[in-house]
Amino acid sequence: MNPIRMQFMREKLLESAREHQDEDSCEASETFAGLDILDIGCGGGLLCESLARLGANTLGIDASSSNVAIATHHASADPSLNLSSHSPAHKSSRTSPGMLSYAHTSAEDLLAAQGPKQFDVVCAMEVIEHVDNPRLFLNDCAQLVKPGGHLFISTIARTPLAYFLTIFAAEQMLRLVSPGTHTYSKYINPNELIDYFHQYKGPEREVPWITRLVNGIPLRTEAETRGMVYLPWKGEWSLIPRHALGAKWAEGCNYLFWVRRPTE
Amino acid sequence: MPISRCLKSKPFAFSLRHARQTSKRAFSATAYEDSDVVIVGGGPAGLALANALGAARPIAERLKVTLIEAGDLSKIRYWNPLSSAFSNRPTDTGAWSHVDESRTMPIGEMQVWDGLSDARITFSASDISVAGKDAPGEMARLTENLNLQRALLHSLANRPSIELVDKVRVQSIQQDEREHGGRWPLVYLSDGRAIRARLLVGADGFNSPVRSYAGIQSYGWAYDAQAIVATLNHHPRTMLEPPNTIAYQRFLPTGPIAFLPLSPTTSSLVWSTKPHLAKTLLEADPSTLATMVNAAFRLPNISLRYIYERFLDNHTSGVTLTPEDLYSEISFRERSHGVNPHSAYSSMTMRAVLGGVPPSDAGALPPFVTSIQQGTAASFPLRFSHADTYIGEGQGTRTVLVGDAAHTVHPLAGQGLNMGLGDVEALVNCIETAVIHGGDVGSHTALFPYARARYLENHKVMSAVDKLHKLYSSTAEPIVWARSVGVEVLNELDTIKAAIMMTAGSTRNHRQDSQGASRSVAVSGVENLAKGVSALGTMAEGFVDVVGVGVQGILRQLSSSSRR
Structure with a gap:
């Protein structure tokens, strides 16, 4: 799933960059270079490593200390990763990979420790469906984003299809995932995330992050959802193209959500 | 709580933004x-x-x-080879600025035929050249x-x-x-x-x-075959013959023999045959190998088998078969098969002809090989293996x-x-x-x-x-019949x-x-x-490269058109 997450993040960051600069000045290969990125629920660090390789200064946090240890150990084998031992050092150059660090903490604690507006990009991939209070979690995530920064979330929609695939098939029938991993009632639909940010203003603003909806769909410059579908015959996950036939239907299970924090 | 303390004492955002670890990891x-x-x-x-x-x-x-x-x-x-010396590792490539074009040969046609029935299929660049593709008349470049x-x-x-x-x-x-x-x-x-x-x-x-x-x-097996490769010298084609841009391959029951043009007067040989025959051929006089190559493209299979046996018998008994003996043996077999002495199938004619009017069927066979370029003959075993x-x-x-x-x-x-x-x-x-x-x-x-x-x-x-x-x-009759009919039918269906x-x-x-x-x-x-x-093969392995022709057209993969 990781390559298509990266694909989606890259697309959105490029799109946003091109809004403000002319096309040619945006080097596609430097999309991530120099950005401060927070990955909440980093697990084994797959996404973090990819981001760090592309030059982002990446912090991965996880509520499980064993995940943090695994991620740290895995990254330590790779000489191209600049794994931090939490010591301040020199400025990063643009094309070499950024600093990578991991910490055992939660979004809430991190916010409390460091204050808001810390990261150009905040990701929470496959996390929110495990969280007890998603509204609080979204609020924490949103506050960590710098003005003009990006929030990426991926999760599972609350649909019968998702129940069938992720709980009945993956947990109970095929045992790909240990039973009890997912809770159907915690699944969140794309329109619920959109509605949340249609209302969410943050502490100091009058206008919500998503200013208006057309038929329930936000402007592409403000927020977007895209379905992810596993294609068993290819053995790969696929990011459903924006205007593909049935693109909305494809968001009925795994999907990605992106929203941008307005500049102040 | 140790964690939050740790967080407070380490300002992450700061260290992330400015930090760059230059110290090398222990193992580096x-x-x-x-x-x-x-x-x-x-x-x-x-x-x-x-x-x-x-x-x-x-x-x-x-x-x-x-x-x-x-x-x-x-x-x-x-x-930086002599322009007359060619290595016997031909390959097929696309146009490329670094490739020495004078050492490449366009292939305009391929002829493949059955060693038993003579059923023949011809692939010609003119059949497949398409508008918009450059260099019509060329299907591949050797x-x-x-x-x-x-x-x-x-x-x-x-x-x-x-x-x-x-x-x-x-x-x-x-x-x-x-x-x-x-x-x-x-x-x-x-x-x-x-x-x-x-x-x-x-x-x-x-x-x-x-x-x-x-x-x-890996999964696979060795074929009971060796491939002989060599660079062949021959006379240039005359004005009345097709140019040396045709690749030939004849399927003999012992394995295919292929002729691949490298220049107007040199071509490459890839001949897969039984290991003991390959060994003996390589040990023999180079002119014997040249004679055998000519025979392998021309003689009916039954006589070829006879010649192989003669050749091997002589070798085992220690009596060398002189090139002249071999030649007269082949001439005899040709006569007894009623080969028209004015045909390209007659090695006597081909050996004699230098200038003059070439036989009308000259295009059906490769040019007559006069000698083997020194030091180019080699062989390697053939195998099928897939990791x-x-x-x-x-x-x-x-x-x-x-x-x-x-x-x-x-x-x-x-x-x-x-x-x-x-x-x-x-x-x-x-x-x-x-x-x-x-x-x-x-x-x-x-x-x-x-x-x-x-x-x-x-x-x-x-x-x-x-x-x-x-x-x-x-060599089973029904199979030979079926494959020959198949090939002949396909050959008629240009489209x-x-x-x-x-x-x-x-x-x-x-x-x-x-x-x-x-x-x-x-x-x-x-x-x-x-x-x-x-x-095939890499230099490091000492594998000699091998070339094949034409049959690919039948296979799905093959064939891109006349692009080069």
Whole structure:
């Protein structure tokens, strides 16, 4: 799933960059270079490593200390990763990979420790469906984003299809995932995330992050959802193209959500 | 709480923004160098891979590539042969600025026929040339492997991200077992260096050390056959004959014999036959080999068998069959078969004719071979083998196989190099995608699409080639009849022949657009080879390359059209 997450993040960051600069000045290969990125629920660090390789200064946090240890150990084998031992050092150059660090903490604690507006990009991939209070979690995530920064979330929609695939098939029938991993009632639909940010203003603003909806769909410059579908015959996950036939239907299970924090 | 204290005492955002750790990790203080992609083997596949990796900008910017070759690449780089001497390693390639065009030969036509029934199929560039394609009248271009390799080397000289290490052997490959080693492959070289590879590519031929390191088994068998290769000298074709741009292949029950033009007066031979016969032929006088080659293209199979037996009997009894004896034996057999003395099938006529009016059927057979270029005759065993997987797992994690290290095939359709270059193209695509998305190019996830794209594809070609070999090894009447009728019917259906080739060709068209110039060059060989001819083996292995012709048109893969 990781390559298509990266694909989606890259697309959105490029799109946003091109809004403000002319096309040619945006080097596609430097999309991530120099950005401060927070990955909440980093697990084994797959996404973090990819981001760090592309030059982002990446912090991965996880509520499980064993995940943090695994991620740290895995990254330590790779000489191209600049794994931090939490010591301040020199400025990063643009094309070499950024600093990578991991910490055992939660979004809430991190916010409390460091204050808001810390990261150009905040990701929470496959996390929110495990969280007890998603509204609080979204609020924490949103506050960590710098003005003009990006929030990426991926999760599972609350649909019968998702129940069938992720709980009945993956947990109970095929045992790909240990039973009890997912809770159907915690699944969140794309329109619920959109509605949340249609209302969410943050502490100091009058206008919500998503200013208006057309038929329930936000402007592409403000927020977007895209379905992810596993294609068993290819053995790969696929990011459903924006205007593909049935693109909305494809968001009925795994999907990605992106929203941008307005500049102040 | 220790964690929050830890957080407070370490200002993450600050350290992230400004921090850059320059101190080296403990292990980099040891004698290991790190390289992202280590390619073992400087044959055509390895060189093409290095080139393509250097040409793709996202890869060149981010990955360090090292190519290790045991042989002396400068010999190839400065290869400057006499214009009359040709190496017997022809290969099929696309147009390329570094390829010495004067040492390439366009192939306009291929003729393939059955050694028992004489059923013949002709593939002609004029059948398949399409509007918009350049160089009509040319379906493939033959050049020596050395010419292709030299071109790849010259192009590599402009690629700073690629490090070429030659005259250095891989002494051993071990897994990095240290705590932070991550079980990456460590390659120990004979010059004392040790390189830790993020991805180790085995382009090291049939006896691949990388494959043994990865513990990948392969499936296959040896054919009861040896291929003889040699560079043949012959007279130039006269004005009244077709030019020397036709490739010929005759399927004998002992194996196919192929004739591939290299220049107006030289051509390459690839003759697969029984091992004991191959051995004896190579031990015999070169003029005997030349005579036997002529006979193998001309004599009916029954007489050929008789001649083989005579030849072998004489050899075992220690009596050398002089070239004159052999010649008179062949002449006798020709007369007894009623071969028209004015036909190209008559070796007597062909030997005598120098100028004058050539026989009307001269185009049906290759030019009469006058001698073998000195030192070019060699042979190697033929085998079918396919690695169980292309990507190492477990013990062999972070390894991948390309070219002959992954598969070897009978040379009759000249698919060895094709498949290798196809592998290279797919692997480079895979690596590029991974790099763009920040992936780890040594990971199974990143490499999986390569195996998916190539394994079945290669297996289809290999199986088809193997079945063709079996089909044509048979002497059973019904099978000979069926294959001959099939070929003759197909030969009459020009539109179908063209359609088969064009359909297959068009599927490869889009690739060139998205890729760097040299990359498409390296890869456009793939497209042509279809038609044509290609080479097997890597230099390091001492494999001599082999070429095959024509039959590919029948196979689905083959055939791109007249592009060059």
